[in-house]
Structures are given as structure tokens and as C-alpha cells.
Amino acid sequence: MGRAPCCDKASVKKGPWSPEEDAKLKSYIEQNGTGGNWIALPQKIGLKRCGKSCRLRWLNYLRPNIKHGGFSEEEDRIILSLYISIGSRWSIIAAQLPGRTDNDIKNYWNTRLKKKLFGKQSRKDQRQQQQQFMRQATSSDGMKQEAETGDVNGSSGLPAINYNWHQQTIVGPVPGMMMEGHRIRDEVDESIRKLLYKLGGPGPFATLQVPQCVPPMCEGSPSIMLPSCTVDTTSLNEGGMQGSSTLPALELDQSFHFNQVKLDSLDCFFGMGTDQSMRWSEVSPLVCPNNTVASSSQGLQPYCHVDEPANLGMK
DNA sequence: AAACTGTTCAACCGCAGAGGT
DNA sequence: GACCTCTGCGGTTGAACAGTT
Structure with missing residues (x-):
């Protein structure tokens, strides 16, 4: 038919x-x-x-009042924060940026912001690094299986860490939100926080689940875990989200790794000095906010476990 | 100057959900 | 509840332009 x-x-x-x-x-x-x-x-x-x-x-x-091009750093921050938190829900992100359309933001993210974040690489280099990444990933049997089977319940036995969606400032850990020891851009932060609260639903214990880990990729740094936060978005899907069940955390994680886990390019967002290149363990709060990333008793970084939003309150 | 490669962004496509019958 | 139509969304494409060799 x-x-x-x-x-x-x-x-x-x-x-x-x-x-x-x-x-x-x-x-x-x-x-x-x-x-x-x-x-x-x-x-x-x-x-x-x-x-x-x-x-x-x-x-x-x-449509009247449409803005084209010329995204400000403030807008960059908002897009980044929301992308990290809710993924590629461009219409929702666009709703936070007056005059911007979802298409515009989507294009901007895909063509510029990603590169700004992860640094510029030739396609050849990207391919090589991705291949290397996949080789390393597939050589880590246990973790690989878990990743493939989508063990979203954390049945690996690793302890789950609970993150309270509402009691934390989701974007708070984003380095740029702090500058010279005091908090800046509180209004933007607050508005994003409110949005995320809304997305996370009214329940006081609504939390985000980030159940998986990919084994460490840092050669010679076995103690550093790179949490690859493949997220169970069942609840998000129920709330109207379509598409992939993988939140951008995985993409961010891989991209960070492909770029030697250096995040110099984030400087422009977060006002860090160039001599402060960070490694995943320092930046992971971007993806798994503060207390979601805690070290386990084994010295491994297990995974972020945040209970799902009870009710998204979408649309 | 020409050919090639990379980038940008407007537009298209298909899917899912809402709402009406 | 089943079916149909319309809308909205996100992923993808491709033409135009810019930059490089």
C-alpha cells in the first residue's frame, strides 16, 4: 500500500x-x-x-524576526548545554533561542559547532582514528558485549550512581559557567535548568540514566576511565522523542577520544586558558554532571545512573 | 586560470504523532 | 478502535560558493 x-x-x-x-x-x-x-x-x-x-x-x-548566521558565544553555550542534556531535539533548542530556527541550529551544529568543539580534522584522519577506536573497542570483550547488548539496566554488577535531575544544576559543571571564581550567566543557566526540569518532568526524583561504560582507551593510562554514556532514553521516547537511543554523550566521548581526549577547543566556550587542556576525567561532568561521575571501589568509573524522568511533560 | 576539494545552508524526504471522522 | 489527513521533526542531500593546489 x-x-x-x-x-x-x-x-x-x-x-x-x-x-x-x-x-x-x-x-x-x-x-x-x-x-x-x-x-x-x-x-x-x-x-x-x-x-x-x-x-x-x-x-x-x-517569518518575521528570523535571525540568520552570526551565532553569539552565548547562543553557542546554550546550544551546547542543551545538546549535551537533551540531544538533537532541535525544535526544543530553537525554542530557547528567539529568532533561530531548528533548521538553522541543526545546520550550525553540524557544520560549525561540532568542529569548534572537537577541532578540525581531515576526513582521512577522522577515519583512521575511528578505525583505531573501533579496533580498541572490539578488543575489550566484556565491555563490548555489554555495549552491544545494550545492558541498560546496569546488570554488569557495576554500581550505579544516582543523580538527582532536579536538585542539581545540570549545566553547572560546564566550566564556562564559572569564571574568575564566581558564577556568570545565571539567567541563561537558570533558564536552561528550568527547561531541563520541564523535560525531566515534575517528579522530584526524576533522573537521567547513563548505564554503560566503554573501557578506557587511554594507552598507558589504565586508571582513567572514559565513560561512554549510552543512555536509556526509553522514557524520553515515551515522552515523544524519536530516533536514536543514544544520547550525544557517546558521540562526545568518541570525539573527545579521537582528538586525543584534549579539549582545547572548548576554551572558546568556557574561557579556559590554552594551557589547561583537559582530559576526559576532568570534563566528564559535561556529560555526567558532578556527582554522577564517581569512582567506584574498584577504582573504575562505573557509569552514571540517573533514574528516568517520571514524566517528561512534553507537548 | 583551471581543477579539485571543502564548506555552508536551503530544501527535501520520510517518519511519527496529533487530531478528526 | 481503525483509518485518514495534516503537521512537525530530524536526518540527509545537493547546489552554490569559497578556498586550495
Whole structure:
């Protein structure tokens, strides 16, 4: 069977919008609104465009008060904090940045912010490092199996650490939030915290679960664990999140490792001196906030265990 | 100057969920 | 409850542009 197409693709124009099309769409919506029906809208205006395309064009480009380009460091911080906390939920992130669209933020993250964070590498180097990473990962049998089977219940026997979603300042540990011994950007921090509180639901014990660890990759530094926080997002999915069950922590972890676990490039976000390059163990609070990353009795960094948000309160 | 490579970003695609019947 | 339509979202693509060789 299959799903009926949203429009007749043969008779619909694709590709970049002409100024005339923009003008038509803009003036119509400004005068009449969308009428609550994007599908019918192009016919009303006489545009040979798909309704979805009209909606996208309006939301991402024609809508009033849209900002393009020129992301400030403040915005970078907000995006980073939220990405670390909630992942690629661009619409939610965009809602915290007036004038920004989800598409804009997504593009910005994928093309610039990632590089700004992880440093610039050639694709060849990235491939080599990824291959090396995978080789090392697969040579660590036990952990590998656990990672593959998605042992989200922490049945490895490693102790779980509980992190209270609401009692902590989620983004607090982000180094940039502290500068010269005193806290800055409290308003932004607070607003993000409120958002995360909302996302985490009303329950006072709602917490984030980060159940897995990937074995240490630091050659010659067996005592350093690199927590790869593959997160059980079942609760998030229940709350409307779609897509991967892996939060960006894993990606961050791998990227950190691929870049020799040096985080010099974070300096621009967090105001660190260049001589203060950090290793994962120092930066892990970014992903697993303060008391989620505690050393176990075995000297291993087990994993962050944070109980799931009872109720996301989304939409 | 030409060819090649990398980057950016607007736009498309398909899926999932909401809401109506 | 089943089905259908529409909307919104996130991932991906590809054209245009910029930079490099």
C-alpha cells in the first residue's frame, strides 16, 4: 500500500524559491494567516509548491524576526548545554533561542559547532582514528558485549550512581559557567535548568540514566576511565522523542577520544586558558554532571545512573 | 586560470504523532 | 478502535560558493 504523497510531485516545483514566490507567500500569510492548512495554501496563492515546502520556507526564512548566521558565544553555550542534556531535539533548542530556527541550529551544529568543539580534522584522519577506536573497542570483550547488548539496566554488577535531575544544576559543571571564581550567566543557566526540569518532568526524583561504560582507551593510562554514556532514553521516547537511543554523550566521548581526549577547543566556550587542556576525567561532568561521575571501589568509573524522568511533560 | 576539494545552508524526504471522522 | 489527513521533526542531500593546489 504505502502512504499517499502529500502532494502531486510531478506538478510541484522544487528547488530554491524565487523572490516572486517568496513575496506571494509572505504577503498572503501576513494578510490571511496560514488558515490552518498548509496543504491547501499553495493552491490558494497559485504557487506550484508543496504545502510542506511552503511551511518550511515560511518558518525558516520568511517569518518575521528570523535571525540568520552570526551565532553569539552565548547562543553557542546554550546550544551546547542543551545538546549535551537533551540531544538533537532541535525544535526544543530553537525554542530557547528567539529568532533561530531548528533548521538553522541543526545546520550550525553540524557544520560549525561540532568542529569548534572537537577541532578540525581531515576526513582521512577522522577515519583512521575511528578505525583505531573501533579496533580498541572490539578488543575489550566484556565491555563490548555489554555495549552491544545494550545492558541498560546496569546488570554488569557495576554500581550505579544516582543523580538527582532536579536538585542539581545540570549545566553547572560546564566550566564556562564559572569564571574568575564566581558564577556568570545565571539567567541563561537558570533558564536552561528550568527547561531541563520541564523535560525531566515534575517528579522530584526524576533522573537521567547513563548505564554503560566503554573501557578506557587511554594507552598507558589504565586508571582513567572514559565513560561512554549510552543512555536509556526509553522514557524520553515515551515522552515523544524519536530516533536514536543514544544520547550525544557517546558521540562526545568518541570525539573527545579521537582528538586525543584534549579539549582545547572548548576554551572558546568556557574561557579556559590554552594551557589547561583537559582530559576526559576532568570534563566528564559535561556529560555526567558532578556527582554522577564517581569512582567506584574498584577504582573504575562505573557509569552514571540517573533514574528516568517520571514524566517528561512534553507537548 | 583551471581543477579539485571543502564548506555552508536551503530544501527535501520520510517518519511519527496529533487530531478528526 | 481503525483509518485518514495534516503537521512537525530530524536526518540527509545537493547546489552554490569559497578556498586550495
